[in-house]
Amino acid sequence: MSHTRHLAAFLASLKYSDLPNEVLSRSEDLFLDWLGSALASQGSHPIPLFERYAARMGPADGPSTLLVNGLRSSPYFAALVNGASSHLVEQDDLHNSSVLHPATVVFPAVLAAAQDLGKSGSQLLLATVAGYEAGIRIGEFLGRSHYRTFHTTATVGTLAAAVSVGKLMDFDEEAFINLLGSAGTQAAGLWEFLRDAADSKQLHTAKAAADGLLAAYLTADGLTGARNILEGDQGMAAGMSSDARPACLSDRLGSRWALLETSFKFHASCRHTHPAADALLALMRDEGLRHDDIASVVTRVHQGAIDVLGRVEVPQSVHQAKFSMGTVLGLIAVHGKAGLTEFQQHALSDPRVAAFRDKVSMQLDDQVDAAYPQRWLGRVEVLGNDGRRYQGAIDSPKGDPDNSLSRRELEDKFRRLVAFSGALDGNSVEALIERAWGLRSSTELKDLLVFTAIDHAR
């Protein structure tokens, strides 16, 4: 039995009663965290472009909610707009070893389809878990060579989104095989846009969620797909990876819950900056250093950080600043944190941040690189203005599974995210938190967000 078939069989047989309480509970955490990320983007470029596109190309009404404006459309356009929205502020979750952001592709698809198909909260959670378990393993399968050129959340995200909707539709093994084929052959997304601070990241997550959903609806209606899109001679690994490991696809299915391995984002920047940011923060606190005590910072990083962050020297936009190691460390050093508000107010305009940015460099570190992507180690070497040298190190950035956020911290993060855009009033925020914590017992999802619609319909 191929690894792909093994995976499909697992997805088909997975039942709600198989899910440990910890997995259900984390899924609700991830749902709230995702909602916050989507709502935080309200009004920020390029999200209104996707809203207008949906209005122009889609129906005027439908079963599925567009989070940022509370309007409803068909599930395709809800997945598209919510997929664009939830990755913009760079506050959504990340799975380390697959380098996949699962929430921003899985939830837009699965929520849109659940609203369309009249599914319950528990069905949504089961489908979410299926999407995470499949997506993470496919990301690990495609490996680091894939991530060098391809944006895994875009490519693999298409399959993760598709699987979640397929599970919602109760696909059998055969349907999952076809679904993977039709989703995998749509998988796209290149890192080239980073160089120019272009808007493609939102296009990628929008399309991954929407294309995955499209694959599921067409598969349910009888569209067939390649039976071996992952491992085949002209499939994804053949075309888009040079270090694929098929065994990853069926790694401990049913006993390892990869969803539990995802990290919540604490800083509002690219996750590749977090280990160094936490290491610097701890070092400055421990040593009582101020930003102007510091002459230089060398961050010792894995190759992936250099590939993704290396090209941003002087950021031209707030979004690009989130991919600038120097800017992130500058915000940490000068303002003590690198949240959405700090990025908005200080990342481009504070001369102290810019001065600190120019003191920061990245160096490949063999030990850090070898640990990656299982562990994201933070190592910084700081030279003081007085000539003293310091070493900072953390082994688990804040938000990692073994240094996770509590529900209280997640609620605080949610409130800050929504306050950033002003998408909801305070009462709605609290009600939504309550609903997320009761997600598994929701009998239907159509009105889960109905007050959202009332509050910020424009």
Place this chain on the structure above:
Amino acid sequence: MSHTRHLAAFLASLKYSDLPNEVLSRSEDLFLDWLGSALASQGSHPIPLFERYAARMGPADGPSTLLVNGLRSSPYFAALVNGASSHLVEQDDLHNSSVLHPATVVFPAVLAAAQDLGKSGSQLLLATVAGYEAGIRIGEFLGRSHYRTFHTTATVGTLAAAVSVGKLMDFDEEAFINLLGSAGTQAAGLWEFLRDAADSKQLHTAKAAADGLLAAYLTADGLTGARNILEGDQGMAAGMSSDARPACLSDRLGSRWALLETSFKFHASCRHTHPAADALLALMRDEGLRHDDIASVVTRVHQGAIDVLGRVEVPQSVHQAKFSMGTVLGLIAVHGKAGLTEFQQHALSDPRVAAFRDKVSMQLDDQVDAAYPQRWLGRVEVLGNDGRRYQGAIDSPKGDPDNSLSRRELEDKFRRLVAFSGALDGNSVEALIERAWGLRSSTELKDLLVFTAIDHAR
């Protein structure tokens, strides 16, 4: 100036008055040929799936026509359904050296957008030429290594469709740069499905047309894209090719009209079978051979033919039969032609065709391979039952630019295509032919196909 920028500048500056009459006239030929291919698929799996998907996800009405059912929708869904439709019967055009089928991705996008934007026939033709010129050069740029794993009509098709809609919207150079970025980062489509006779080919052309159109509408509204998606270090060539030739992108822009190099399909099979089919047909005619005079046929082919056709041994579906060299030559040998009707009636069920199929093999030929993809040489070695050996050779398969179809032959082909599905009655067929020949003077396109809607609305 990069080759990409050179291409974008050309696309922005191209004017209707720049187009030689021969180019305009061939564009009209291609339009009619495309319409026939789309209409021929009416009612054939999986086209109704795409129609139902459009009905479920899209608006109930709109400016743009779905050819197979005469309904109207938003341009996105018209591009999607017409993109799926026009490649199904394998009768649409092909550009040899890029191995791109331009019509099935360019026309669905450009017609849907032209109907939406109230453009004229001459504007449609100019936009069509832009899509062809860009798409063909990008296909040549990505080269044979790309085509080994990726379905160029899907990947490059996304950019060709995008460019055609961008030209319709009168994009300047800067907008074309952004458009290429947003289209290129969506480019997807793997050959893996061929092994299983899966439905992905229709998904590929549907998505290429629709995604290209999506890129254009979002770009017009301000979405930015990677500025060097083709040539950049993390762009298409970096991720999806190992023999890219950047100079192809700007090859003789404005003096070479690549659109004129496309071939019309004469046989209803994969174009890789045509050279051998024509060589066998000519040989059998010249030597007076019948199918049961022949003991074996060795077709001497280029590597691309082996890559695409090599995996089909005993076809399981009519569509797969179009990728079976043995079946195609069996139809030629037994029935004298390999048109849609022959495929439908005899490809799977005629024991003489099956018997002939088993006599056919493919062998890589260095001379044929070296000429490809500029020339598609046909070479067959036939062994008679009487022990005699024959050599058949043709240098230009029927339909190639130097062995093209006349307007009379195109009209006949169109009538046969529409008759195959029964999509239109005879009067509508003749009226549509007349309108295609007058396309450049049509002032608007909304009602170009209106009788289509009346005739076969279901």
